[in-house]
Amino acid sequence: MANGGQPVTFLRYPGGKRRMLSFLSEHIPPRDKIRGCYVEPFVGGGAVFLWLQPKRALLSDINCELIDLYKCIRNNPQGIWEAFERIPEGKEAYNQMRKLRHRDLDPVMGAARLLYLNRTCFKGMWRHNGKGQFNVGYGGAARRWVITRQHLDTVAKLLQRVSIEYGDFEPMIDKCKSGDFIFVDPPYRPGMKEQSNAHYVGQQFTFADQQRLALALLRASERGVSWTMTISSHPDILRLYPNYRIIPMPRGTGRTPGVLTSESGEVIILNIK
Numbered sequence: 001m002a003n004g005g006q007p008v009t010f011l012r013y014p015g016g017k018r019r020m021l022s023f024l025s026e027h028i029p030p031r032d033k034i035r036g037c038y039v040e041p042f043v044g045g046g047a048v049f050l051w052l053q054p055k056r057a058l059l060s061d062i063n064c065e066l067i068d069l070y071k072c073i074r075n076n077p078q079g080i081w082e083a084f085e086r087i088p089e090g091k092e093a094y095n096q097m098r099k100l101r102h103r104d105l106d107p108v109m110g111a112a113r114l115l116y117l118n119r120t121c122f123k124g125m126w127r128h129n130g131k132g133q134f135n136v137g138y139g140g141a142a143r144r145w146v147i148t149r150q151h152l153d154t155v156a157k158l159l160q161r162v163s164i165e166y167g168d169f170e171p172m173i174d175k176c177k178s179g180d181f182i183f184v185d186p187p188y189r190p191g192m193k194e195q196s197n198a199h200y201v202g203q204q205f206t207f208a209d210q211q212r213l214a215l216a217l218l219r220a221s222e223r224g225v226s227w228t229m230t231i232s233s234h235p236d237i238l239r240l241y242p243n244y245r246i247i248p249m250p251r252g253t254g255r256t257p258g259v260l261t262s263e264s265g266e267v268i269i270l271n272i273k
Contacts, residue, residue: 008155011115076107077149230267
């Protein structure tokens with residue numbers, strides 16, 4: 001993986017691309033070849049950004065809690081870590097933290113709570129109900145201390161010159177210019193037409209969203225923007241990209257979260273020649 005730096009992780013993220021980096025790296029330009037800005041409109045766990053470590057970047061997501069976490073890590077990793085350490089162990093403590101509302105907490109405690117829930121919930125399955133309440137059960141503390149203060153410090157350094165924005169993917173893609181590169185990893189179920197499960201904030205990623213995404217990427221291509229996308233291999237989705245390279249993933253997450261399979265139902269689509 002000579003393209004970027006050493007892989008850095010701090011979040012557990014269903015559908016995250018950390019374990020696919022060796023394959024994805026063949027279809028992502030070296031950071032020194034990105035003349036403009038590196039853009040991730042669905043940043044999620046940020047595995048590709050944290051590996052590539054681009055010189056300039058824009059990271060965004062529709063999940064405001066996640067964006068607040070990134071911003072707070074950039075500004076105060078020490079405060080988050082100290083708050084994270086103070087949260088008690090065990091299922092009872094987990095349920096109490098889960099009941100808290102993000103908007104009622106100060107930024108540091110809100111970030112520490114989200115990091116704690118992510119590290120200790122069942123299989124890292126970030127899911128919210130229709131009211132926006134985190135509703136994943138307790139998964140144990142085994143993965144809580146896999147991360148350290150040094151992980152947050154490293155991430156904070158990588159985020160210092162990064163724009164971090166909350167919002168829908170379409171305006172983020174539409175602001176990209178010639179020379180920029182976009183890595184696109186929308187919410188999807190491998191082999192399926194739509195992401196019907198509640199994803200992060202109680203929203204679905206529907207086929208209408210897939211159509212919006214395809215049109216936004218077409219406009220970006222016409223402006224000279226390069227992009228690489230990971231997506232479901234459903235035929236209706238593939239028909240949205242008739243003039244682009246489509247490469248089946250030899251291994252991917254498949255339909256069971258966290259489990260790699262050789263029949264993943266996922267593809268890479270890209271406009272890079």
